[in-house]
Amino acid sequence: MTLLYALAALVEGSALGQMARASVWLYPVANLAHVLGAALVVGAIATFDIAVLRRVPAARGLVRAGIPVAAAGLVLVLVSGTVLFAAEAGPLVRNGVFLAKLGVIALGILNVTLFHLAISGALKRGEVPATARLFAAISLTAWIAALLLGRAIAYV
Amino acid sequence: MTFARFSVAVFALFGVLAASDAIAHHGWGSYDTSKAFTITAPVKALEWANPHAHLMLEHEGVVWEAILAPLSRIQARGITPEMLKPGTPVSVYGYPSTRTPNEMRAERVTVAGLTVELR
Numbered sequence: 001m002t003l004l005y006a007l008a009a010l011v012e013g014s015a016l017g018q019m020a021r022a023s024v025w026l027y028p029v030a031n032l033a034h035v036l037g038a039a040l041v042v043g044a045i046a047t048f049d050i051a052v053l054r055r056v057p058a059a060r061g062l063v064r065a066g067i068p069v070a071a072a073g074l075v076l077v078l079v080s081g082t083v084l085f086a087a088e089a090g091p092l093v094r095n096g097v098f099l100a101k102l103g104v105i106a107l108g109i110l111n112v113t114l115f116h117l118a119i120s121g122a123l124k125r126g127e128v129p130a131t132a133r134l135f136a137a138i139s140l141t142a143w144i145a146a147l148l149l150g151r152a153i154a155y156v
Numbered sequence: 157m158t159f160a161r162f163s164v165a166v167f168a169l170f171g172v173l174a175a176s177d178a179i180a181h182h183g184w185g186s187y188d189t190s191k192a193f194t195i196t197a198p199v200k201a202l203e204w205a206n207p208h209a210h211l212m213l214e215h216e217g218v219v220w221e222a223i224l225a226p227l228s229r230i231q232a233r234g235i236t237p238e239m240l241k242p243g244t245p246v247s248v249y250g251y252p253s254t255r256t257p258n259e260m261r262a263e264r265v266t267v268a269g270l271t272v273e274l275r
Binding site for chain 2: 020021022023024025026027028087088
């Protein structure tokens with residue numbers, strides 16, 4: 001924890017952190033970009049996950065359509081999230097909801113990695129195996145939780 | 157689940173949240189609106205920073221930290237950081253935090269004859 005707090009202090013004191021606090025527009029613009037990015041990421045992922053859960057045979061086609069949307073959203077959330085984090089890194093790493101959000105994001109990334117390793121072959125053959133639905137359920141839960149926890153940071 | 161049923165579920169959820177919000181403290185964080193008070197004092201320090209500007213003000217022998225609003229909102233409503241320089245007399249109406257001692261959420265600020273709502 002001490003190391004985490006020290007790192008956070010470093011980020012908060014960085015040029016980016018100072019700019020994020022001092023600029024009138026940088027923080028609000030980052031906030032807007034973060035909302036848009038989150039909508040794209042979670043929207044694209046949820047569309048695919050729900051298709052898998054409902055055993056829609058064309059789920060693989062949704063991956064093709066969804067990946068550019070999710071990727072664009074991912075770039076937006078990562079860049080804007082860095083700005084938002086730098087502005088108040090110290091309080092954020094002491095915020096339980098923020099830490100929980102990082103936890104479910106880690107779960108979502110681990111889940112999609114395992115999904116890719118275990119399932120993508122079957123999907124390419126046009127199959128939706130039963131384990132795919134478990135991955136989809138975990139994914140849907142993790143990313144929706146990340147979205148809601150993100151908004152909840154400001155209220156605890 | 158049909159879209160109609162999903163919509164009903166979402167509205168029901170918001171209903172529950174709205175009801176629980178009426179019991180809990182409203183708005184951002186925990187501030188006791190039943191203990192609203194005013195601090196009139198010269199500015200000790202101004203932290204002009206996003207996401208919220210902060211004013212340090214002495215009140216009854218202790219220094220209070222008044223949390224204002226995002227910089228863009230404060231400026232849009234007519235207060236610039238130059239108007240809140242240390243030493244400037246200001247009046248801040250707001251609510252004490254129920255969690256952090258001597259922290260106030262400012263509802264409105266009066267400086268140089270100008271009163272600005274922060275919500």
